[in-house]
Amino acid sequence: MNYTTGTGDLKDWLVAEDGFRPEWLGKGEAVFSLGNGYMGLRSVTEEHYANETRNLFVAGSFNKFADNEVTELPNAADVLWMEFKLNGVRFDLTQGTIHSYRRTLNVKHAELTREVTWESPSGDMYDLVFSRFVSMANVHVIAQRVTITPKQATTLAVTSGINGQMTNSGVQHFLEGDKRLYDGRFMQQLQKTTESGIDFVFHSVHRFKAAETIEPKSIIKMDRRKIFFDYSDIVVPAGETLTIEKYSTVFTSRDRDVEATDLAPYALDVTKDVEAFGYDRLLEEHVNAWDGLVWSHVPIQIESNDMFDQLAIRFAQYHLAVMTPKHDNRMNIGAKGLSGEGYKGHTFWDTEIFILPYYTYTNPKIARSLLEYRYQSLSGAHRKAKENGYEGAMFPWESAWLDDGEVTPVWGAADIVTGEATKIWSGFIEQHITSDIAFATWQYYQVTGDQDFMDQYGYELLIDTAKFWASRLEWNEAAGRYDINEVVGPDEYKEHVDNNAFTNYTAHWNIQKAIEYVELLRSEKPELFERLNEKLDLETAEERFRHVLDLIYLPQVREDGVLPQDDTYLNKQIIDLTKYKNQENVGSMFLDYNLEQVNEIQVSKQADVMILMYLLEDLFTADVKRANWEYYEPKTLHDSSLSLSTHSVLASDLGDQELAYDLFRRASEIDLGPNMKTSDAGIHAASLGGIWQAVVNGFGGVRMTGGKLRISPMLPKAWTSLTFSIEWQGETLDVHATQQHVTITRRVASEKPLQVEVYGEKRVITDTFTSDVLTV
């Protein structure tokens, strides 16, 4: 993978791959993946290679194959697929000679292009250019264009169509549906998910263009779950160019934007329109849509002595837009976005803690939609609480369709000691997800001031989650306090621990906020109080909240400043972790230890205490934060992609900009770095959200604490300037920071005073404010 500067308008917008390596297919498939939040398309090549992974996912289309599996996003039909024969020889980059090769993701245009000069094994030469995009303007459309320019007269054959044989690693989620050709050109294939009963409708159509009008010889074929054309005897003179366009559309019966009662004929009509419209005009609409949604709306400029930094944040924004189902509040973001089978399209705390801040601070409408998803999935959270003997909303660790409840799989990787599959405990006891959602709800409200959201959903979410925690507490008679035992905290290398600091502190925070809001509702919003009282029995709940609040055990900072991660962590064995800290691939410790053994060592997968100190930062002094950094970071393997970006922000907070920069780079390299095997199962959604946080919350110094805004940028040495915008309480603030100065501008000046803390000083900004950069 490399990063091209590009020129002119495309400077710092291109990610490119300069060589074709069959063993690295997965990397390109994931990092170049296309999408529009409605669907995500892995960037496989048109022609097939061994060990490729062809994926097309439609957000929210979950299906469960069997009772002993969990629901997942099904891998829909492959519409990209095209096979070429050039003078009788299959186009196959593992054969013959590649004279030049470049595959480029143009992040600005969200278009993928592959340019190849290929010499076939029989010595013929061809220039081929493959382009494609998944439209952001009409989210149902996938457009492809292939141009072939032979250096000698060539007879071409193409096989291309719709292949519904795709599976999720062997799991088939679809019933075979009808296949049909319309008007002699428009291929249609229907599918229906086996359990959730969602109808999928696929169409594809081809268009051939050449110097002279051509009518290729064609024959329509059907096979099992397949409909395709065999085109043959297409004669291309030497030096002339043949263009093949393929337009495909994808619709499902869950689409809210389709009002037609009969989906298939409607989709066929759309396909006809799309094909008539043509690649260039579709692309123009698509590029404009991207510009409006992302690039003009949330421009971030980094002047760095390494162009990679600018590209890294754009790459993150690109994938955040590709993965986010902004069109439908019944859907959320998967841990791998829509770019791979990893984590089955499920939503984790990754959304609330790592991704949501991007939207909360830049596009609150999308943030709200994602939080509404949680509100709508309360029934599953109630069910999970009840099944575990608790009250209120116990959110599932992994979440899929609204009423699914808990969908975390139960069995994972091999235990190298016992030879059995390892049990995944997260779905049972990784419970902090509930306070994570409460925290994100509150953060959204504080940053946006969206009172309508709070009235409709926010108060209820905060109180219902607190009810869970209040019921979850365990009375410790000996100590005269409430414990939270037998959990997994953010650090998943410690299972079945008691009083995980992150869990206890955020649970405490959650109950505290609930008390605050119950009070507020009673005094200021009596009607809403009544409504929620009926639903949640606020009075009983409040009594319980007030009873437990001060009895919740909050692990205390030791004399050396270290906050115990849980009751036993600090007593566990300390070993030399050098080998694992220097690992090439994450998880290397499991080549030597099983999880049970790792559990007994002072080693962490990811930030745990540290992320607590990031989220509830005003509870801890700078000295305590530093002491904990120094204790825990050397024991943290960053085996979770959620770890590095958090650490980068914290390093910024601690004033170590160079360490923060190093961590930002390492976080960016999770997907964009030289290790070509990291992204096979898909891009790392939370890490990409974390990159934005490292830039804006870290170097940009943006933070909301206790409802107050702070902006205290501190750039790393490599950067000349950082320019970004955030939304705060309904207005846009533009921030421009250099090594010397920071300028904060209210895009629309206002008499209403805006208080911002800048480098420790409270400032009131009316239009533009400039400050020297100061170390806090």
Add this chain to the structure above:
Amino acid sequence: MNYTTGTGDLKDWLVAEDGFRPEWLGKGEAVFSLGNGYMGLRSVTEEHYANETRNLFVAGSFNKFADNEVTELPNAADVLWMEFKLNGVRFDLTQGTIHSYRRTLNVKHAELTREVTWESPSGDMYDLVFSRFVSMANVHVIAQRVTITPKQATTLAVTSGINGQMTNSGVQHFLEGDKRLYDGRFMQQLQKTTESGIDFVFHSVHRFKAAETIEPKSIIKMDRRKIFFDYSDIVVPAGETLTIEKYSTVFTSRDRDVEATDLAPYALDVTKDVEAFGYDRLLEEHVNAWDGLVWSHVPIQIESNDMFDQLAIRFAQYHLAVMTPKHDNRMNIGAKGLSGEGYKGHTFWDTEIFILPYYTYTNPKIARSLLEYRYQSLSGAHRKAKENGYEGAMFPWESAWLDDGEVTPVWGAADIVTGEATKIWSGFIEQHITSDIAFATWQYYQVTGDQDFMDQYGYELLIDTAKFWASRLEWNEAAGRYDINEVVGPDEYKEHVDNNAFTNYTAHWNIQKAIEYVELLRSEKPELFERLNEKLDLETAEERFRHVLDLIYLPQVREDGVLPQDDTYLNKQIIDLTKYKNQENVGSMFLDYNLEQVNEIQVSKQADVMILMYLLEDLFTADVKRANWEYYEPKTLHDSSLSLSTHSVLASDLGDQELAYDLFRRASEIDLGPNMKTSDAGIHAASLGGIWQAVVNGFGGVRMTGGKLRISPMLPKAWTSLTFSIEWQGETLDVHATQQHVTITRRVASEKPLQVEVYGEKRVITDTFTSDVLTV
């Protein structure tokens, strides 16, 4: 594909492939496929390539994925899979340089060997030899051996295990089951079919051998439906050889040979024994089993000026043994054996008419088992009759598990005119399967004299099928006769025809035989008569038989000797078929016409009238046969693999040995010929049975007519001699024919007179009889 003479013991026993061509993977996978009747294993390579088809089928393990699909043999877990990294470079024949390559199927030993000298892209050189077999001695065992001899010091990594992600063209037939490692070495994976609930148990274990004892670094991994080892850091000095053996076992809950109540531990124990036994000793047992079952039992020698002929018949015998589930009379032979997904493992008339004669004449025990399958599947035949408003046994056109009844899929290839899928009518109206089974039952009885079979099953089958026909007839008031309308005959290019000659004649024959046997039972086997009378109401049935017999319309030979294939064939359009007769791939006519149009043209897919004249040969004179050959053969595209071998036998009968030889060669080339795309979906089971018929019934002149044996060999010019054996009425006859003489020997001389018709003369043979060759 080429055919190597081999030397010494292996002369004319080897089929080899001399080059690696990624686009021809399917051919080698099918024609080199291994098996033992219990399971069939497509011969994919250890390492993966694009467009490969990895298949492992266990006979009789049918499963139905969904209500709108038909049951099929599920593609079981892939145990062959091994991926190698040699000095960090993936072993991949599409990369680097192949200095020598040969893959050889040793038909005698049923062992497949691939020898490669490969230069990796980084310039390292390796000799690799891959061997494997699927044991005929212990049918649950698959053994592999890989030797790697690097020309330079090499560090090797291997990934290998059990992959349960396999599907049938995207259809997943299994629930994921437990995975577990035992004793740190034995991998176990369980699967269960989704609908039929059959448990599968897989085990694999590796063994490494080198000059010095090695303990490769290994780590056990589990993924979705996968368990495998990653071995790494295996150091092989230059010029030394590393051997890796992999032993796998396959068991299912349908296995009759397993008495253990708990299958998985039993299978694990077997696997331990197998691994301890080792490759060489397992191979020796396996080779002996093949010799006993096939090569010593049914030796056929052809002295020809082209060694291909000898190999072709051995290749046919090889695959017949691989595909036939001789171990279990609840199972039958699939149209592609166990070598591919084509026809879903279903049984057609291919068994009775094309394959069964091989077993009837050489291994009656197996023939009987296959007929018992039909007897046991009577319940489905009764259901089909009832559902269609008929009586008796209406056998399914396609048959799977015993009580499945009809399993023919309803929709097939694309109709090029309407753009819709074409309806497959065979399951509804291709009804001659019922008389085919009756005929084969009778043929078995006549050839073997197996009275026990007749008493237990045969009479009942013949009468129950006749009951179907008697109820199927339609009274034609105008003509005063019974018609059989709206059928598909053997020629599937004519659908919905009335009075197909093959159908009417064989139905008439079936009823006639039933009358004969009802009479016989009444007079000679009163007890059996009573038993069957209760079951089948013989008295009413017989009355109906006698009433209809002479009123069944039998199309009559025209003045020019031509027998109308049906009521309308001879009135249809005659077109120039040259283009299609010279086609490279079968079915080329459908590039220009749809089935509806083909239906209106005098063109046949395969033998129809001709096969009638082969089966009921004493009803037609030689002149009539010749007239029909001359009329129909030019109109027959041989688009079915069932066609050429029948025509070869008929050409022999007509005395045109050279034409017969040409047709025998063409039939042999269906799988073994130069067209590399013919066998992708699997080998052609019926055609392979037909090759034996072309040799023994054709050139060997062996025929049973009206219960009498005829042996009148007539060799083609290319052959010096033909030596074969047949079983007749419980004894073995050895036949040796040259261009001049034929010698027939009773292997065990007997006083009991044996009547054989030789070249038109009735002979009584006591021990050995020799005759000059005469033209009949």
